[in-house]
Amino acid sequence: MTHRALVQRATETVDGYNNRLAPVWATHLAAQPCYFWQPSMGRGEQSGAQNYRAYGYQVVMPLGTDVTERDRINGIVDRRGYSVHPGVFGIVAVVRKPDHLLLTLETIT
Numbered sequence: 001m002t003h004r005a006l007v008q009r010a011t012e013t014v015d016g017y018n019n020r021l022a023p024v025w026a027t028h029l030a031a032q033p034c035y036f037w038q039p040s041m042g043r044g045e046q047s048g049a050q051n052y053r054a055y056g057y058q059v060v061m062p063l064g065t066d067v068t069e070r071d072r073i074n075g076i077v078d079r080r081g082y083s084v085h086p087g088v089f090g091i092v093a094v095v096r097k098p099d100h101l102l103l104t105l106e107t108i109t
Contacts, residue, residue, distance in 0.1 A: 001033040003084055005059065006074045007067055028071060035060045036076045036084060057089060057105040065101055069094060073105060 007030075010023035036059050059076075061067060073089040089105035 001035045001060070001062070002078060003034050003036045003059075004031040004077050004079065004081075005034045005036070005061075006030060007032050007071050008074050009071050025072065025074070029066070031077075032065065032067075033062060034076070056092070057085075057107070059103040059105060061101045061103060063096070063100055067091065067094060067101065067103065072108065073103075 007028045008025040009028035010025055012023050013021045015021055036057065038057050059073070069091050071091055073091065075086050075088070076084040078084055088108045090108050091103055092106050093104040095102040095104075
């Protein structure tokens with residue numbers, strides 16, 4: 001696989017009054033081998049009177065990788081460490097295929 005992903009996992013904490021605090025994102029998988037791409041077809045969305053196209057991203061990871069929809073990906077680099085996409089992605093879906101995992105991503109702004 002030609003790319004590497006930084007997969008982060010949130011740890012939730014509570015304060016002294018048992019109120020939830022904002023999640024703290026920590027590295028879960030550093031330099032996880034993957035293949036990242038943006039499909040050429042986007043999906044159409046409608047927001048009020050405006051139509052727009054939302055483009056998603058996809059990643060393939062080896063079968064057995066410990067990744068869930070609650071994780072996020074913070075940047076994709078190639079094998080030499082050059083940035084392919086610096087953005088932060090939320091994982092929308094993890095689909096198990098016979099020989100790999102297919103992740104659908106959305107950008108987090």
